[in-house]
Amino acid sequence: MVISIHQAMVACVLLLCFVTVCTGMPDPAQRDMLMRQEASRQTGGRVILTAAEQRLDAHLHRLKEQEMSAAPFPPAVHFFKAKPLIQQSSIFSLLRKMPKGGALHIHSSSLVSVEWLVKNVTYRPHCYICFTWDRSVRFLFSSRQPFPRWDCVYWQLVETLRAKAKDPTDFDNSLMRHLTLFTEDPDKAYPSQDIVWEKFEKAFMAAAGLVTHAPVLRDYLYQGLEELHRDNIMYLELRSGLSRTYELDGTIHDKVWSLKTFQEVTQQFVADHPDFLGARIIISVHRALGVSEVKTAVKEAIQMQRDFPEVVAGFDLVGREDSGRTLWYFREALSLPADLGVTLPYFFHAGETDEEGTDVDQNILDALLFNTTRIGHGYALAHHPLAKELSRKRNVAVELCPISNQVLKLVSDLRNHPAAVLMSEGHPLVISSDDPSLFGTTGLSYDFYQAFVGIGGLKANLATLKELAVNSIRYSSLPPHLKETGLVMWQNKWDIFVSDSS
Numbered sequence: 001m002v003i004s005i006h007q008a009m010v011a012c013v014l015l016l017c018f019v020t021v022c023t024g025m026p027d028p029a030q031r032d033m034l035m036r037q038e039a040s041r042q043t044g045g046r047v048i049l050t051a052a053e054q055r056l057d058a059h060l061h062r063l064k065e066q067e068m069s070a071a072p073f074p075p076a077v078h079f080f081k082a083k084p085l086i087q088q089s090s091i092f093s094l095l096r097k098m099p100k101g102g103a104l105h106i107h108s109s110s111l112v113s114v115e116w117l118v119k120n121v122t123y124r125p126h127c128y129i130c131f132t133w134d135r136s137v138r139f140l141f142s143s144r145q146p147f148p149r150w151d152c153v154y155w156q157l158v159e160t161l162r163a164k165a166k167d168p169t170d171f172d173n174s175l176m177r178h179l180t181l182f183t184e185d186p187d188k189a190y191p192s193q194d195i196v197w198e199k200f201e202k203a204f205m206a207a208a209g210l211v212t213h214a215p216v217l218r219d220y221l222y223q224g225l226e227e228l229h230r231d232n233i234m235y236l237e238l239r240s241g242l243s244r245t246y247e248l249d250g251t252i253h254d255k256v257w258s259l260k261t262f263q264e265v266t267q268q269f270v271a272d273h274p275d276f277l278g279a280r281i282i283i284s285v286h287r288a289l290g291v292s293e294v295k296t297a298v299k300e301a302i303q304m305q306r307d308f309p310e311v312v313a314g315f316d317l318v319g320r321e322d323s324g325r326t327l328w329y330f331r332e333a334l335s336l337p338a339d340l341g342v343t344l345p346y347f348f349h350a351g352e353t354d355e356e357g358t359d360v361d362q363n364i365l366d367a368l369l370f371n372t373t374r375i376g377h378g379y380a381l382a383h384h385p386l387a388k389e390l391s392r393k394r395n396v397a398v399e400l401c402p403i404s405n406q407v408l409k410l411v412s413d414l415r416n417h418p419a420a421v422l423m424s425e426g427h428p429l430v431i432s433s434d435d436p437s438l439f440g441t442t443g444l445s446y447d448f449y450q451a452f453v454g455i456g457g458l459k460a461n462l463a464t465l466k467e468l469a470v471n472s473i474r475y476s477s478l479p480p481h482l483k484e485t486g487l488v489m490w491q492n493k494w495d496i497f498v499s500d501s502s
């Protein structure tokens with residue numbers, strides 16, 4: 001173990017104190033100094049606040065004291081029950097106004113709220129639905145009655161079903177329930193991780209037919225950026241498999257079409273909203289694939305990054321880690337870029353597990369061995385001292401998605417989230433929302449609330465929030481000059497936020 005000069009000094013002073021001056025009572029000045037030193041290590045602990053920021057910080061602190069003494073305390077209960085409480089919180093309304101920088105961990109299939117999917121997309125003409133034997137649904141846009149496909153024999157027009165329904169609002173609500181995990185009684189609906197993940201995968205499949213319709217994808221991406229922008233987010237890194245898309249007549253577009261569409265929509269959005277910095281893609285494939293398929297995907301990603309360097313940030317493997325294949329399983333595929341002498345930045349999901357000591361639990365170390373740029377979730381990181389040291393030394397930020405971890409049943413009371421350790425020692429960290437539409441969130445404010453109030457507790461302060469927002473640009477995949485631009489844009493927004501709120 002390496003003892004820093006700083007730690008040695010503290011030890012010395014303590015020793016001196018015990019042998020000379022003090023009797024039984026620790027020196028209060030000493031105690032005070034140690035407390036300040038410890039606080040300086042946390043996220044934001046070295047950020048110096050302006051006078052205006054200090055006033056806002058004091059205000060936030062009072063609000064937090066009130067909120068922490070209230071029962072029930074939102075971070076301690078399931079988010080589906082906490083959501084209405086959080087919506088009434090004064091801290092939450094401040095967080096919504098706060099410029100939060102970038103969202104670095106969101107999946108494309110759950111970017112947009114289910115309200116929009118149902119109220120906008122399923123109201124379009126030629127939208128067919130079918131109910132599968134396992135009580136899921138599939139959607140398909142088609143100019144004529146679709147042939148049987150997937151698990152679906154019998155396709156009906158949504159329009160017809162809605163017209164026949166007693167109450168169209170009930171009908172729409174029932175569609176929404178297929179597209180999200182959100183439910184009134186989550187403990188009853190999802191007694192185990194297996195069951196909640198099963199519903200999770202079903203909801204993905206249900207949304208797929210809507211989102212991969214080519215004309216929908218365009219509006220969907222625009223709407224997604226709109227929802228982020230409304231929550232004061234200025235940048236997005238979206239994990240996407242770049243699924244093939246289809247037209248009404250059955251024409252299929254390839255992955256490159258999706259990538260170009262993403263680029264065009266982003267450019268349009270930035271033109272319409274000059275205070276939005278942009279968006280990039282992390283190409284992701286499912287960890288259920290075989291090694292040779294992942295090899296192909298890695299080669300494709302290398303090519304797409306070469307052709308669209310401003311859009312493609314890198315590569316990731318997605319899907320449940322616990323039941324999926326490990327990074328080490330894919331080692332031949334993942335070492336291809338290095339073998340070919342090219343760079344393909346990785347943004348691996350790793351350590352989204354509570355199964356300590358399993359092969360899956362080694363994903364964090366393997367992610368670092370493959371030079372990952374950030375770690376998605378890193379829920380298990382606090383239990384891996386060596387990996388934690390490496391990730392800190394190499395400035396590999398952890399993408400913390402508190403609500404995702406709670407809904408997918410890694411932790412129930414967010415005060416016990418292991419990221420509390422990471423926050424208290426200032427580990428590189430960003431906050432994100434993972435699958436907002438599935439969890440019933442929008443933007444990042446709900447996750448910021450949980451991280452700030454639940455995980456960070458009373459000691460997380462305005463400096464913590466400031467550092468987390470800055471981190472989202474600092475640890476983004478943007479080239480240095482765009483990070484500069486982004487930080488300047490963010491600082492302007494921040495100054496306005498502080499002067500408006502204090």
Ligand SMILES: *[C@@H]1O[C@H](CO)[C@@H](O)[C@H](O)[C@H]1NC(C)=O
Nearest residue numbers: 119120121123124219222223
């Ligand atoms: C759906 O959204 C698009 C784009 O935002 C809009 O042009 C269209 O009118 C909406 N359609 C419905 C049925 O609400």
Ligand SMILES: *[C@@H]1O[C@H](CO)[C@@H](O)[C@H](O)[C@H]1NC(C)=O
Nearest residue numbers: 334335337338339369370371
């Ligand atoms: C990771 O980075 C190290 C140091 O730059 C390099 O030697 C190694 O080849 C890289 N490994 C992979 C798998 O990219």
Ligand SMILES: [Zn+2]
Nearest residue numbers: 107349376434
């Ligand atoms: Zn994820």
